[in-house]
Amino acid sequence: MVSLTNLGWLLIAVIALALPVFASGYHLYQFSQVLIYAIALLGLNLLTGFNGQISLGHGAFFAIGGYGTAILITKFGVPYWAAIPISSLVCFGAGFLFGFPALRLGGLYLALATFALAVAAPQILSYKGFDNFTGGSQGLQMPKPHAPFGIPLNVDQWIYVVCLICAAALFLVAINLVNGRVGRALIAIRDHPIAAETMGVNAALYKTTCFGVSALFAGVAGGLSAVAVGFVSPDSFGLVLSLSFLVGIVVGGLASISGMIFGALFIEFVPNYADQLSVYFGEGAKALPGAIYGLLLILIMAVAPSGVAGVIRAAVRRLLDAARS
Amino acid sequence: MTSRRTFLQSSAAAAAALATSAWPARAENAPGITDTEIKFGQTEAYSGPASAYGVIGKTEAAYFKMINEMGGVNGRKINFISLDDAYSPPKTVEQTRRLVEQEQVAFIFNGLGTAPNVAVRDYLNQTKIPQLFVATGAATFGDPQHFPWTMGYQPNYQTESKIFGKHILASKPDAKVAILFQNDGFGKDYLAGVKEGLGADHAGMVVKEVSYENGEPTVDSQIVTLQGSGADVFVIAATPKYAAQAIRKSYDVGWNAVRYLTDVSVSIAAVLKPAGLDKAKGLITAAYAKDATDAIWKDDPGLKAFADFIGKYGTANDLRDTNAAYGFNAAILMVEVLKRCGNDLSRENIMRQAANIKDLELPMLLPGVKINTSADNFYPIRSMQLAQFDGENWKNFGDLITA
Numbered sequence: 001m002v003s004l005t006n007l008g009w010l011l012i013a014v015i016a017l018a019l020p021v022f023a024s025g026y027h028l029y030q031f032s033q034v035l036i037y038a039i040a041l042l043g044l045n046l047l048t049g050f051n052g053q054i055s056l057g058h059g060a061f062f063a064i065g066g067y068g069t070a071i072l073i074t075k076f077g078v079p080y081w082a083a084i085p086i087s088s089l090v091c092f093g094a095g096f097l098f099g100f101p102a103l104r105l106g107g108l109y110l111a112l113a114t115f116a117l118a119v120a121a122p123q124i125l126s127y128k129g130f131d132n133f134t135g136g137s138q139g140l141q142m143p144k145p146h147a148p149f150g151i152p153l154n155v156d157q158w159i160y161v162v163c164l165i166c167a168a169a170l171f172l173v174a175i176n177l178v179n180g181r182v183g184r185a186l187i188a189i190r191d192h193p194i195a196a197e198t199m200g201v202n203a204a205l206y207k208t209t210c211f212g213v214s215a216l217f218a219g220v221a222g223g224l225s226a227v228a229v230g231f232v233s234p235d236s237f238g239l240v241l242s243l244s245f246l247v248g249i250v251v252g253g254l255a256s257i258s259g260m261i262f263g264a265l266f267i268e269f270v271p272n273y274a275d276q277l278s279v280y281f282g283e284g285a286k287a288l289p290g291a292i293y294g295l296l297l298i299l300i301m302a303v304a305p306s307g308v309a310g311v312i313r314a315a316v317r318r319l320l321d322a323a324r325s
Numbered sequence: 326m327t328s329r330r331t332f333l334q335s336s337a338a339a340a341a342a343l344a345t346s347a348w349p350a351r352a353e354n355a356p357g358i359t360d361t362e363i364k365f366g367q368t369e370a371y372s373g374p375a376s377a378y379g380v381i382g383k384t385e386a387a388y389f390k391m392i393n394e395m396g397g398v399n400g401r402k403i404n405f406i407s408l409d410d411a412y413s414p415p416k417t418v419e420q421t422r423r424l425v426e427q428e429q430v431a432f433i434f435n436g437l438g439t440a441p442n443v444a445v446r447d448y449l450n451q452t453k454i455p456q457l458f459v460a461t462g463a464a465t466f467g468d469p470q471h472f473p474w475t476m477g478y479q480p481n482y483q484t485e486s487k488i489f490g491k492h493i494l495a496s497k498p499d500a501k502v503a504i505l506f507q508n509d510g511f512g513k514d515y516l517a518g519v520k521e522g523l524g525a526d527h528a529g530m531v532v533k534e535v536s537y538e539n540g541e542p543t544v545d546s547q548i549v550t551l552q553g554s555g556a557d558v559f560v561i562a563a564t565p566k567y568a569a570q571a572i573r574k575s576y577d578v579g580w581n582a583v584r585y586l587t588d589v590s591v592s593i594a595a596v597l598k599p600a601g602l603d604k605a606k607g608l609i610t611a612a613y614a615k616d617a618t619d620a621i622w623k624d625d626p627g628l629k630a631f632a633d634f635i636g637k638y639g640t641a642n643d644l645r646d647t648n649a650a651y652g653f654n655a656a657i658l659m660v661e662v663l664k665r666c667g668n669d670l671s672r673e674n675i676m677r678q679a680a681n682i683k684d685l686e687l688p689m690l691l692p693g694v695k696i697n698t699s700a701d702n703f704y705p706i707r708s709m710q711l712a713q714f715d716g717e718n719w720k721n722f723g724d725l726i727t728a
Contacts, residue, residue: 024426024427025422025426026419026422026423026426026427029418029419029422030419033415033419123538126508126509126510127508127538136509136510136513137439137440137509137510137511138439138440138443138463138465138510139414139440139443139444141443141444141447225415228415229414229415229418229444230418230444230447230448231414231418231440231443231444232414233414233440233443233444234440235412235413235414235438235440235441236413236414236415236440236444238373238374238412238413239374240373240374240411240413241413271372271409271411271416274372275371275372275408275409278371289371289372289409290371290372290373290376293372
């Protein structure tokens with residue numbers, strides 16, 4: 001079973017590494033988005049899937065990462081490879097601090113409080129007092145980075161490689177976090193907070209730190225997104241973004257690491273397919289992409305309530321059983 | 326992959342040229358152009374928070390379908406690809422790249438929204454792909470010096486507010502002006518425009534300017550502050566919900582000022598009715614397009630053309646939707662530009678023809694409002710006409726004003 005998991009990761013790695021050779025610039029842009037979403041989903045899943053704290057506001061941390069990176073690059077001349085880590089650390093701070101009020105808010109109340117973050121973010125970003133930094137509702141543009149040291153990669157390939165390196169590193173971090181003592185503590189707090197505290201787990205510290213780390217992941221993703229798109233504006237970080245993150249972790253599989261890749265594929269590609277499918281409903285049916293997206297979502301939840309990761313797990317188990325008998 | 330495709334295309338073109346042994350002395354036709362087809366695209370908000378604007382894209386697609394059924398443009402059929410970007414700039418970049426790199430469109434037409442269009446402007450200008458008639462009122466899209474491949478369409482917010490400023494100066498030279506504006510790009514463009522219209526010598530006429538944040542529950546206290554300034558002219562640069570509050574409150578507190586209302590909030594159903602039709606009486610706005618619900622256009626040939634088109638290709642609701650009339654006008658303009666390109670459908674020539682329009686009238690523009698562009702004017706519509714609300718309808722008055 002363990003070797004099968006590793007085989008799965010190997011397959012993903014081979015596909016991910018082969019992509020820049022075969023895919024066009026446009027497809028690489030899409031897969032860069034997938035990697036970016038996967039990082040953000042991973043962060044949210046650490047918080048929601050493993051630690052049981054629901055956040056509807058991760059778009060706000062994504063926005064802090066994105067704007068932080070954009071402001072550092074355009075206003076202070078910081079190179080992108082330094083801007084992304086700096087702004088993600090800011091995100092960690094913001095998430096850690098937000099973790100304190102979150103301690104007092106459980107379940108749906110926390111969902112509402114984080115929801116408020118997501119609602120407020122676009123408006124705060126266009127607030128006139130910050131115009132000199134944020135560019136107001138017109139946003140900020142920045143040039144796309146070229147590959148350093150004469151590496152023979154074009155801009156799209158290079159951005160993809162940067163995203164891939166970040167994603168690989170953060171997936172490793174997440175796997176190690178979850179499979180060790182920390183992961184057990186996080187899950188224990190989720191499943192039975194009183195028992196966990198009795199066992200000597202410092203629940204408050206774990207929960208706030210988990211919030212911070214989760215926000216840091218979202219911040220890295222937001223920073224990469226700003227660099228990959230070359231533009232940030234309040235419209236880039238609307239409420240829908242936060243909600244699609246939640247969709248992503250549920251579709252991918254709560255408390256699953258590898259599932260986040262599938263969750264990211266879902267939120268990147270399914271809206272496009274919904275748009276294309278809506279053509280088949282006649283000329284006047286361009287209002288349908290939202291409805292088709294919703295239908296697909298309901299279908300997936302009905303067929304695979306434990307997400308794509310759950311389906312794969314079940315399929316592998318069945319295969320093994322069949323092989324044994 | 327792309328280079329191989331372009332190589333194949335150019336060698337095919339060369340072969341064709343050899344075959345006819347007549348190599349025309351002009352740029353090659355753009356990708357997406359064949360002897361039978363003109364392919365171009367658009368990003369539109371069919372889902373997400375701005376999806377009400379999706380009607381624009383649908384109407385345009387329907388209009389191009391009608392043109393195809395009538396034989397196309399100079400013998401070529403239009404292949405119009407309109408993709409959903411949900412008004413999210415990262416998605417706009419993705420869909421625009423798909424249009425350019427996968428679908429190989431000749432140009433982008435009437436993409437929706439300020440931020441989405443800013444997000445792809447650099448990319449389109451670097452690759453020299455026309456970004457024509459962008460669907461937004463932001464003033465930043467008419468800058469041929471820096472962005473020679475990007476052209477605006479509708480009058481921008483500054484044009485409209487400059488017209489207000491000029492009218493205030495002409496009709497009430499000693500006016501004291503108070504302004505309520507939304508604290509974002511739209512509101513600030515407006516504020517700047519009113520001042521520009523008044524002119525630097527009359528900057529003192531603006532006695533009070535107060536802003537509100539989108540999301541505030543009410544603007545009542547702002548209205549009281551503005552009234553307290555003793556102003557006798559009140560400019561409302563607010564989105565529909567706040568405009569309705571401002572209209573009602575300014576009436577209720579007995580503030581007897583001449584009130585100007587941005588054309589963003591002129592909807593009778595969505596703004597003036599909730600505010601109270603009697604309380605909205607006397608409001609002044611500026612318009613550039615015909616309001617299909619206004620009875621005075623009942624026998625107008627332009628409106629009849631629109632109604633005939635909607636009758637065949639749209640739904641009854643489209644007839645009352647200003648977005649449908651907007652898409653109808655823009656699509657006609659696009660077809661006209663393509664007609665004028667004749668057989669030279671290079672990107673350079675498409676841009677040149679778009680920037681060389683003189684006094685073109687469109688069916689749903691107000692009489693006298695004409696499309697004018699030139700090499701250094703990328704704002705196609707610059708004139709508007711003032712209109713006053715009589716308690717039932719907007720009534721146009723005065724001459725066209727060009728800012």
